[in-house]
Amino acid sequence: MQPIITVSGLDKTYRSGFQALKGIDLEIRRGEIFALLGPNGAGKTTLISIICGIVNPSSGKVVADGHDVVRDYRNARRKIGLVPQELSTDAFETVWATVRFSRGLFGKPPDPAHLEKVLRALSLWDKKDSKIMTLSGGMKRRVLIAKALAHEPEILFLDEPTAGVDVELRHDMWQLVRRLREDGVTIILTTHYIEEAEEMADRIGVINHGELVLVEDKTTLMRKLGKKQLTLSLQEPLATIPGELAGLPLELSEDGQSLVYTFDVQSEETGIAGLLRQLHAHGIDFRDLHSSESSLEEIFVSLVRQGPRAGGAAVQEVRA
Numbered sequence: 001m002q003p004i005i006t007v008s009g010l011d012k013t014y015r016s017g018f019q020a021l022k023g024i025d026l027e028i029r030r031g032e033i034f035a036l037l038g039p040n041g042a043g044k045t046t047l048i049s050i051i052c053g054i055v056n057p058s059s060g061k062v063v064a065d066g067h068d069v070v071r072d073y074r075n076a077r078r079k080i081g082l083v084p085q086e087l088s089t090d091a092f093e094t095v096w097a098t099v100r101f102s103r104g105l106f107g108k109p110p111d112p113a114h115l116e117k118v119l120r121a122l123s124l125w126d127k128k129d130s131k132i133m134t135l136s137g138g139m140k141r142r143v144l145i146a147k148a149l150a151h152e153p154e155i156l157f158l159d160e161p162t163a164g165v166d167v168e169l170r171h172d173m174w175q176l177v178r179r180l181r182e183d184g185v186t187i188i189l190t191t192h193y194i195e196e197a198e199e200m201a202d203r204i205g206v207i208n209h210g211e212l213v214l215v216e217d218k219t220t221l222m223r224k225l226g227k228k229q230l231t232l233s234l235q236e237p238l239a240t241i242p243g244e245l246a247g248l249p250l251e252l253s254e255d256g257q258s259l260v261y262t263f264d265v266q267s268e269e270t271g272i273a274g275l276l277r278q279l280h281a282h283g284i285d286f287r288d289l290h291s292s293e294s295s296l297e298e299i300f301v302s303l304v305r306q307g308p309r310a311g312g313a314a315v316q317e318v319r320a
């Protein structure tokens with residue numbers, strides 16, 4: 001299937017001379033939920049703003065559902081709904097008026113039935129005649145989503161959809177996003193909550209210093225990361241791992257003081273019992289052992305802590 005969004009060779013240098021995006025290539029699949037992760041200032045908002053036609057790229061190209069976002073801005077924009085981070089809505093308008101206005105902006109004919117459906121789905125129907133300034137923060141955020149959905153976009157961008165909202169509303173939002181996907185909407189969200197990406201995304205992209213350092217199916221990523229490590233601190237340092245143990249996923253630390261055994265959390269057989277038997281048979285005693293588990297959070301942190309180049313190396317490791 002044709003991707004719904006194709007980003008190729010995208011660079012952005014702001015007038016200040018700051019290079020916010022470097023050679024971004026990305027394809028978004030029709031109907032997926034794609035989570036874009038990255039630390040503050042990584043370039044997430046810049047990338048989204050370019051795709052939505054709000055910011056011009058310095059070079060490169062973006063096609064959204066067949067429309068070039070620069071040359072064919074209007075048609076591209078019609079396909080896209082954007083839920084911004086900022087809560088800047090018209091405080092004195094009613095919910096109904098602001099949502100109706102948003103639809104009109106895209107040249108769509110009025111469709112009260114559609115707006116009612118959107119407001120009901122967001123539990124805003126009984127607030128439709130309330131002025132926005134009288135709503136709670138969580139409700140205002142839902143109004144932003146309703147505005148973005150008013151013109152029936154096929155692609156929805158959510159920039160930090162659940163920043164600062166309480167746990168209950170966060171779960172409601174997740175449910176809503178899933179329902180939208182069931183309706184065929186493609187969803188791209190940025191988030192600082194790893195849990196959110198873990199919970200929602202079909203695929204995950206990590207951006208750091210303006211570079212896309214990883215794009216991966218979530219399940220694949222989790223499977224690769226779903227590894228545990230058992231570290232055995234040895235009684236006596238070893239020079240090398242004995243030949244008979246060479247076939248095991250075992251590594252010796254540089255100082256020879258500990259052995260690290262990596263195993264798959266999902267697999268039924270960890271092989272630990274066998275490992276311990278073999279170590280015993282070779283007279284390798286250990287003082288202590290502890291296990292650790294890698295998480296999406298850890299990989300994310302390790303990817304973004306390192307510089308872009310080291311990040312690239314880490315990607316290789318993850319992909320290996």
Ligand SMILES: Nc1ncnc2c1ncn2[C@@H]1O[C@H](COP(=O)(O)OP(=O)(O)OP(=O)(O)O)[C@@H](O)[C@H]1O
Pocket residue numbers: 014015016018020038039040041042043044045046047
């Ligand atoms: N108009 C601008 N002029 C100059 N530099 C800018 C401009 N807008 C953004 N930047 C810079 O580009 C970099 C990327 O910003 P961007 O807002 O895309 O990051 P982000 O990943 O969305 O961050 P956050 O998670 O904090 O929202 C930042 O260093 C920012 O200071």
